[in-house]
Amino acid sequence: MEETGISREEILSILKNAKSADTRYERVLSSMCTYPHxxxxxxxxxxxxxxxxxxxxxxxxxxxxxxxxxxxxxxxxxxxxxxxxxxxxxxxxxxxxxxxxxxxxxxxxxxxxxxxxxxxxxxxxxxxxxxxxxxxxxxxxxxxxxxxxxxxxxxxxxxxxxxxxxxxxxxxxxxxxxxxxxxxxxxxxxxxxxxxxxxxxxxxxxxxxxxxxxxxxxxxxxxxxxxxxxxxxxxxxxxxxxxxxxxxxxxxxxxxxxxxxxxxxxxxxxxxxxxxxxxxxxHLGKEGYRRVVGQCMEQTQNIVTGAGEMGIGTVIDPVMNVLALRVPNADDVRKRLLDEFGWHVSITRNPRALRLVVMPHIAGDIVELFLNDLEKLI
Ligand SMILES: Cc1ncc(COP(=O)(O)O)c(C=O)c1O
Structure with a gap:
């Protein structure tokens, strides 16, 4: 720690830089967290x-x-x-x-x-x-x-x-x-x-x-x-x-x-x-959460359908808004999704599959972009 403090403006600028290095959730399909309401x-x-x-x-x-x-x-x-x-x-x-x-x-x-x-x-x-x-x-x-x-x-x-x-x-x-x-x-x-x-x-x-x-x-x-x-x-x-x-x-x-x-x-x-x-x-009440969950499940289904059209099945029928796609060479696809397109997805251990968590930040247009990029790698 320095002897003398720095100004509010300098601090805010450092924080802004740090924040800009963080990942925004829009291309994150690997996390169980999201933007809070x-x-x-x-x-x-x-x-x-x-x-x-x-x-x-x-x-x-x-x-x-x-x-x-x-x-x-x-x-x-x-x-x-x-x-x-x-x-x-x-x-x-x-x-x-x-x-x-x-x-x-x-x-x-x-x-x-x-x-x-x-x-x-x-x-x-x-x-x-x-x-x-x-x-x-x-x-x-x-x-x-x-x-x-x-x-x-x-x-x-x-x-x-x-x-x-x-x-x-x-x-x-x-x-x-x-x-x-x-x-x-x-x-x-x-x-x-x-x-x-x-x-x-x-x-x-x-x-x-x-x-x-x-x-x-x-x-x-x-x-x-x-x-x-x-x-x-x-x-x-x-x-x-x-x-x-x-x-x-x-x-x-x-x-x-x-x-x-x-x-x-x-x-x-x-x-x-x-x-x-x-x-x-x-604020949301049960009705509001039903909407949120409904939207996540709809997008989950859209991914299942889109992947199905590419010949990719799921490990189990998704019960909730978490799904595992049976992608060949899942580790390699995961890496390329990140390196080439900036998508964050994860991998399940047994069997090895592409794991996606469809949180409320995953809207319809995001799913479409993701499926397009996935198709390029399959
Ligand atoms: C089923 C389950 N339990 C516990 C945890 C741990 O939660 P936290 O990361 O909030 O400590 C997680 C995190 O993903 C989870 O999926």
Whole structure:
């Protein structure tokens, strides 16, 4: 750091340059984030100093958080005072870490605990394993890339404390058979966490009704991320438990704050993300999100149709706005799409395919441009 500061104008010019080097989302088909809604940005800037780690100082923001939890509750069929059963996290990673932490803390009687989850689980769970020493056991997937229930059963032993299912897998957008996982969880007295970081703001707004949330009896906790399809600002995540006692398992005594205990993983916590999430959820309502999801699904279908006309199929029929195209030499095509046309796409691991996430910034003309460029490479 320099001894003497520089002017506001110089700073702004440096920031402008840095920003111009960043990628705009218009050619990004690899990310689960997008431009936040304009009302979310407005709310975020108004609450920039609010620290939810010390909520006694920010009762107004704290009240907004309770309202957001009630809205999550209504989306996820949570019947039992949802405002006391969760909190707004920094994103899917924190929510998943905390869900596993609650599992572990609730089963102190098990010395070497393990958690069974699909191979398709997000890498945030590997971080939990690294942090906590809990063993992660990965169950294989069936032909449609949902977790294989027999494989789950075969991995459970006397040290198993919980199961994880995914509602919207990161690579393929697939939804695991949560009802079947729930049956196992109820039968064996296990905690069941559902990671709906992506699907949480997609599945409730689709024409098809999926059973993946608290309406399913054995579901204990859920991750839902407003900063993905919720159109809120980063860092907005959500963690909900069926009952407040699971949140209590995360309780840490906080001697010098305006509150006596804290549940979150981070200490200082963004009130701006709370306000942003509140604003966009109230502003769009279910009707607004249905429109957003409808548009993403329409563009997803347009890509499936366009690719089909080139003889390219999908790995699974897209369940949501994530699709994997069976392109020959997918790694090479991915590189050329970027180098020659500036498209950011990613690759799935097994099978290797071109992975596209069709976020709200992917409008009709963008899809057309993308398909034209893809055709040149096939
Ligand atoms: C299913 C799922 N869970 C968790 C995460 C992690 O979310 P974050 O990057 O917000 O920590 C992701 C991110 O893509 C995800 O797709």
């Amino acid at each position: 304009e009302i979310a940005v407005l709310a975020h800037t108004q609450f920039i100093e609010a620290n939810m780690g010390d909520p006694g100082l920010f009762p107004g923001t704290y009240h907004l958080e309770k309202q957001v939890l009630k809205m999550f509750g209504s989306l996820l069929h949570h019947k039992n005072n949802p405002e006391n059963c969760g909190y707004l996290t920094t994103g899917g990673t924190e929510s998943n870490i905390q869900a596993i932490r609650s599992m572990v803390n609730g089963r102190r009687d098990i010395k070497n605990p393990n958690v069974v989850m699909p191979e398709s689980a997000h890498f945030s769970f590997d971080k939990v394993a690294d942090l906590s020493g809990v063993e992660i056991r990965k169950a294989s997937l069936d032909k449609t890339l949902k977790v294989d229930i027999d494989s789950v059963r075969s991995l459970i032993n006397e040290n198993t404390i919980g199961l994880v299912g995914i509602a919207g897998t990161t690579e393929f957008g697939q939804v695991d058979p949560i009802e079947e996982l729930s049956e196992i969880a109820l039968e064996k007295g296990l905690f069941l966490h559902v990671d709906a970081a992506f699907g949480g703001f997609v599945l409730p707004f689709m024409g098809v009704r999926y059973r993946y949330d608290f309406a399913v009896e054995g579901v204990t906790s859920m991750t839902i991320d407003p900063h993905k399809m919720g159109l809120s600002t980063i860092p907005s995540g959500g963690l909900m438990f069926r009952r407040s006692e699971y949140l209590d398992d995360l309780e840490i005594h906080t001697p010098y704050l305006s509150i006596s205990k804290q549940y979150s993983l981070t200490g200082t916590r963004s009130g701006a993300a709370v306000a942003s999430t509140y604003a966009v959820m109230r």
